[in-house]
Amino acid sequence: MLEAAIRDKYQPVIGLEVHIQLASDSKLFAIEDFAFGSEPNTHLSPITFAHPGALPSLNKRCIEFAVKLGLAVGSEINTHTYFDRKNYFYPDLPKGYQMSQDREPICKGGSLRIRTAKGDYHTIKIHHLHLEEDAGKSVHDQSPKESFIDLNRAGVGLIELVTEPDLRSSEEAAAFMAEIRRLVRYLGVGDGDMEKGNLRCDANVSVMLKEATEYGTRAEIKNMNSMSFLEKAVVYEIERQIKLIESGGTVIQETRTWDVENERSLSLRDKESADDYRYFPEPDLLPVQISQEEIEAISQEIPELPLARFDRYHKEYGISENEAWSLVEQRADSDYFEALHRATTDPRLAANWFMGPIRSYLNEHQLEITDFPLRPAQLLDLINLMQEGQVNRQAATGPLFKAFVADPEANVLRIAENLNLIINNDSGELEKYMEEIMTQHPKEVSLYRGGKKKLMGFFVGQMMRKLQGKGDPKVVNQIVREKLDNWDN
Numbered sequence: 001m002l003e004a005a006i007r008d009k010y011q012p013v014i015g016l017e018v019h020i021q022l023a024s025d026s027k028l029f030a031i032e033d034f035a036f037g038s039e040p041n042t043h044l045s046p047i048t049f050a051h052p053g054a055l056p057s058l059n060k061r062c063i064e065f066a067v068k069l070g071l072a073v074g075s076e077i078n079t080h081t082y083f084d085r086k087n088y089f090y091p092d093l094p095k096g097y098q099m100s101q102d103r104e105p106i107c108k109g110g111s112l113r114i115r116t117a118k119g120d121y122h123t124i125k126i127h128h129l130h131l132e133e134d135a136g137k138s139v140h141d142q143s144p145k146e147s148f149i150d151l152n153r154a155g156v157g158l159i160e161l162v163t164e165p166d167l168r169s170s171e172e173a174a175a176f177m178a179e180i181r182r183l184v185r186y187l188g189v190g191d192g193d194m195e196k197g198n199l200r201c202d203a204n205v206s207v208m209l210k211e212a213t214e215y216g217t218r219a220e221i222k223n224m225n226s227m228s229f230l231e232k233a234v235v236y237e238i239e240r241q242i243k244l245i246e247s248g249g250t251v252i253q254e255t256r257t258w259d260v261e262n263e264r265s266l267s268l269r270d271k272e273s274a275d276d277y278r279y280f281p282e283p284d285l286l287p288v289q290i291s292q293e294e295i296e297a298i299s300q301e302i303p304e305l306p307l308a309r310f311d312r313y314h315k316e317y318g319i320s321e322n323e324a325w326s327l328v329e330q331r332a333d334s335d336y337f338e339a340l341h342r343a344t345t346d347p348r349l350a351a352n353w354f355m356g357p358i359r360s361y362l363n364e365h366q367l368e369i370t371d372f373p374l375r376p377a378q379l380l381d382l383i384n385l386m387q388e389g390q391v392n393r394q395a396a397t398g399p400l401f402k403a404f405v406a407d408p409e410a411n412v413l414r415i416a417e418n419l420n421l422i423i424n425n426d427s428g429e430l431e432k433y434m435e436e437i438m439t440q441h442p443k444e445v446s447l448y449r450g451g452k453k454k455l456m457g458f459f460v461g462q463m464m465r466k467l468q469g470k471g472d473p474k475v476v477n478q479i480v481r482e483k484l485d486n487w488d489n
């Protein structure tokens with residue numbers, strides 16, 4: 001561990017290159033689909049292999065996704081764009097080159113607002129977004145002596161989003177990735193699943209003395225596919241560089257990898273430069289033209305962004321930070337909550353229902369909100385019964401909720417009646433019950449009247465027992481108090 005005083009002399013600087021796997025039905029330049037976890041080498045066509053004579057054709061959906069994400073972060077859309085070949089050899093790259101974009105990426109500039117776990121907001125500038133195809137996968141853990149190649153993923157469409165070096169800590173880097181994850185989910189551009197490698201990033205890390213005016217030399221840590229690896233790797237790399245500088249060494253520009261088991265970064269290779277790749281325009285594809293009409297149509301599809309929703313839930317509705325994050329994390333959850341709070345006109349009430357009975361039900365049955373049997377309007381009928389005082393909260397969120405979910409087309413009032421859950425608000429009957437109770441408990445009555453007011457709770461409990469839970473606590477309390485105060489037996 002570094003001494004705080006030493007660490008405090010330095011300013012870490014971080015820039016991310018984020019890879020987002022696109023949720024298109026087919027690959028970027030070929031017709032085959034791809035599903036994570038399928039049999040190795042079963043999603044391959046001559047195009048993926050670049051067999052002689054096989055010609056790529058561009059997947060328009062992927063262009064739309066890139067434009068959509070670009071618009072959401074305020075990029076300028078490049079209406080005349082094209083693809084380049086990036087040439088290098090690697091066993092998981094059957095063509096010997098990757099189709100990518102070098103000179104004219106599809107989106108330039110833009111920014112993304114993030115909120116860290118501490119609650120600070122930062123606006124991180126984006127350098128550009130470009131489209132490229134993914135490589136296959138080398139598999140090293142199946143045999144001690146051999147490595148295998150699975151090319152299913154080769155050719156799948158990716159967006160690479162490159163930030164400016166605007167991030168200043170591992171927390172900010174993690175907050176940025178979390179925001180990108182929500183964003184791609186909200187836009188339907190990708191599923192953002194880091195565990196499956198559908199969202200991953202390279203972190204460029206450097207440190208500089210706080211009073212310095214130029215950035216230090218950076219190291220790039222490749223391919224992080226988990227939020228906790230990212231945070232740990234950035235923290236480690238910052239410390240490594242500070243220690244190196246403090247002991248008189250110099251940081252060299254290089255590519256490193258995160259060694260998950262030993263929690264350290266390791267040098268992979270010297271940093272290659274763009275020239276090494278012999279980029280040239282892809283000869284098998286026409287340049288891409290994007291019209292203003294297309295851009296306009298795509299911009300219509302952009303929903304309210306997740307951080308704006310978070311702010312509204314937390315600041316306007318007073319929903320706690322954790323609950324607000326949990327509501328916005330998945331778009332479908334957030335959309336359901338939106339519909340429910342509009343229906344009930346009470347965001348706090350809607351949040352309680354969502355975080356309480358709905359979440360428990362989904363967890364118990366391992367379902368997503370999209371599989372939840374009740375539409376918000378149906379659930380509103382149930383909530384109204386409770387708000388009108390026809391059933392109490394316990395009944396509404398417990399047995400009535402359960403029965404209604406099992407039979408969503410039924411009338412919820414009928415269900416409540418059949419289950420005998422309707423509250424007894426017949427004051428004549430309630431008074432009669434109370435009189436019976438007081439006759440049975442003369443000692444408690446006289447203690448109460450002698451000043452032991454705490455015994456209210458005892459009588460309310462007795463009443464609820466008689467009512468088998470079907471009492472409105474407010475009404476019951478009122479009758480209990482009145483009867484006790486006016487009892488003249």
Ligand code: ADP
Pocket residue numbers: 013014015016017162163164165166204205206215216217218273274
């Ligand atoms: P390259 O093309 O060699 O990968 P770029 O200039 O495109 O280099 O930068 C790649 C990433 O590195 C960007 O996310 C950028 O913000 C980041 N970056 C550039 N310089 C630094 C630095 N000194 N410290 C940290 N990150 C940096």
Ligand code: MG
Pocket residue numbers: 017
């Ligand atoms: Mg780069």
